Amino acid sequence: MDEARRPAVLLADDDVAITAQLGPLLERSGFDVRIVHDGAAALAAGSAEPIPDLIVLDVLMPLLDGREVLRRIRRSGAWIPVILLTQVGESTERAMALEEGADDYLNKPFDPYELVARMRALLRRSGRGLPPLAGARVVRAGTLRVDRTARRAWLGDRELTLTPKAGALLDYLVTHPDELLSRERLMEVLWGWESASTTRAVDNRVAELRRVLGDDSGAPRWIETVTGEGYRFVPRVEAAE
């Protein structure tokens, strides 16, 4: 993040009870926050100078809903990082979530500091001038190629056989490389909920991915375990299409 300048964040949510609390919290976390309360205002503020560095967008809003705002921003060719406040690919196909082009999702009621962590991770990526991965149909990480629309993956010439949830996990990992992803976060990505007692479901899917990728958890080339915290997708990922 640029030390000299506070990143400009556009926060769009029609619920004043939320913006009144989230605004100051984000300001305190080092962001310059602008708040709007409907979709039309979000679209206007998202496309006008000075263009925000990041948009936090609620889905249900008057005038235009968050998804429509995001679609229009993307159609204009702008790749401002966007966090959508909803469940990952909720009630829609994952392919549609990809179509939408949100860089990340967070479901209400979220942990405020998880939102801040997600925002910082996105800004780190865009700050380094790295192209966004959220809208890429195909991504490549070394010999691994993931066709996100077809939900298929290849390692070299060999197509990988994955259970649907391992596929969903791989999709999230390759679009969030080099980020520390907590088990709870991945649980929410896979299931749309956090589990009170265990996140073993995540560990099982990571084990499955490591098996098909031929990864060694002792010396990981693909998925690194961050002890007591979660996982990190190690290789550099590029948008291929």
Next chain:
Amino acid sequence: MSRRRRIGLTAAVVAAFVAALVAAAVFGDDRRVYVRFAPVLGVLVLGLLAAGAVVVVIDVRERITRAAERARAEAAAEHHRFLRRLDHELKNPLTAMRLGLANLAAGGADSDPDGPLAGVGEQVARLARITGDLRKLADIESRPLERVAVDVAVLLDAAGETGRDLPGGADRRISVSVPRVPWPLPTLAGDPDLLELALENLVGNAVKYSDPGCAIELRAFAEDGYVVVEVADTGRGIRADELPTVWEELVRGSDARGTPGSGLGLALVQAVVHRHGGRTELRSMPESGTVVRLRLPTS
């Protein structure tokens, strides 16, 4: 099926017509032959009528079953919409409360772990758990089920581990027993994460509603195309008058008030088992213990 009825009746009429033609061609107008065969013809006609009646009865029965299924599906869909609406209406206020609490804490207000702010924080977390469980329930009832080969022995071992890690779990005698010889348990075609969620809930209940030193047994066996999974404990048990409602949402036993929980655990278990085409049973005696039994089809 009305199509079946049409086909049945058409076939009967055609058969009778063909039989009449054949009879007329073979016997011509020799009346004595018809008189001699009259009883046989009578039986044939009665048989055809009986077959027609059976077809009609089957058809009506199927219609009734289909109507009942439609009504059940509609009720389930309405319930699902209700859970979604409830989740939706609760999540904004909960988000605002969580944010407000974070702001208060950052402002240095009342850091006493027994103080009012911590108390409110705990209650907000509790509400979030209830809405989270409501969302899970709606989700389990509707999301496409992943079907992979599931080894119940592995799931029970994992559930046993989870139980030992729970608060107070180390003080319970938790054991897992699964047949390994001569025939190991058949695998299930199911969603391992959901089945694990169900078992975790049952083990969690067994730990919560028992006292240190109590025994908890996780066991499974095969029976007539089913894998039967049982979670048994020597805990507090459930009063007989409360047994009929234990599987309902947000129902909590009168003795459970002092124990944290959302009242949705058993409803979640049942939703998972139903999605797998299985059945649930619960037997319990106060001050003696509880056995929850899940019957899950193997194919």
